[in-house]
Amino acid sequence: MKFKQVYSSPNSAGLTDVGQQREINEDGFVIDEQSGLYLVADGMGGHRNGAVASQLFLFELSRLIGELKLRLGTLDTHAKEKGNQEEQYLTLSEWLANSVSTANAILYQRNQREGSRKGAGMGTAIAGIWKPDNSSNGAILFHVGDCRIYLYRRNRLSQLTKDHTLYQRWLDNNRSGIEPSKNIIVKAIGPYPDVTAELSIHHFEPGDTILICSDGLTNMLNDSHMREAINNHKQRPLMSLCETLIEDANEAGGIDNITVVVSRVGEE
Numbered sequence: 001m002k003f004k005q006v007y008s009s010p011n012s013a014g015l016t017d018v019g020q021q022r023e024i025n026e027d028g029f030v031i032d033e034q035s036g037l038y039l040v041a042d043g044m045g046g047h048r049n050g051a052v053a054s055q056l057f058l059f060e061l062s063r064l065i066g067e068l069k070l071r072l073g074t075l076d077t078h079a080k081e082k083g084n085q086e087e088q089y090l091t092l093s094e095w096l097a098n099s100v101s102t103a104n105a106i107l108y109q110r111n112q113r114e115g116s117r118k119g120a121g122m123g124t125a126i127a128g129i130w131k132p133d134n135s136s137n138g139a140i141l142f143h144v145g146d147c148r149i150y151l152y153r154r155n156r157l158s159q160l161t162k163d164h165t166l167y168q169r170w171l172d173n174n175r176s177g178i179e180p181s182k183n184i185i186v187k188a189i190g191p192y193p194d195v196t197a198e199l200s201i202h203h204f205e206p207g208d209t210i211l212i213c214s215d216g217l218t219n220m221l222n223d224s225h226m227r228e229a230i231n232n233h234k235q236r237p238l239m240s241l242c243e244t245l246i247e248d249a250n251e252a253g254g255i256d257n258i259t260v261v262v263s264r265v266g267e268e
Helices: 049-072 077-081 085-113 166-172 223-232 238-251
Strands: 006-008 012-017 027-032 037-044 123-130 138-144 148-153 156-159 198-203 209-213 258-264
Touching: 006 238, 012 027, 012 238, 027 049, 027 258, 037 049, 037 209, 037 258, 049 085, 049 123, 085 123, 085 138, 085 198, 123 148, 123 209, 138 148, 148 223, 156 223, 209 223, 223 238, 238 258
Parallel strands: none
Antiparallel strands: 006 012, 012 258, 027 037, 037 123, 123 138, 138 198, 148 156, 148 209, 209 258
């Protein structure tokens, strides 16, 4: 079970790299334009366990979303005509949350079989978007941990997710107390039997660029650097943008695995 490390199409691209200081790439990604799933996973656990965790989660959630998509088809036409699409997306968000919980339970059970105590063992941070209706620019964003989702719109880059880290909690608490390390996550897939993904519903606009990435990118490049890179690649293939971002992160030190997924929004 190994997902491709490179993906490229006219509207989406993904690339992952081991970085400059790691021997094993524990990151992974999925781009499934048919089911509308775009997902990055950043595994942890060492001794290849992180790679197992990320790949297992990618496989299981892809399978679950594929099953949902087959049952769903496209969003109900009557609901669209009656203006109930928002209600439909709320229902789909619940289905997605349940799918993430199911995939988490599979990882947790594997940890238990391998003798890991609760709160330990392999795990993974994740971030993704699901577009249940390919004819619409509506999407459900979800994440657990410190992988991030960004939106580039009209020359501005906005972070759409908030890290589940001690550092982010410190920021939210008005920087009270000693500043913690930035890379200590407080929520992950796998170590605990139950996890709740943070979800939100967004409607993207034609011309938007969506960036999903692991912290191997954001720990090396600041938002202004990423914004400038996207701005410079407006008329170029998306794979070129992925390559540039990863090259820049490696030049800045490449202390971790680096994964980038980008998607450009077209007309509805």
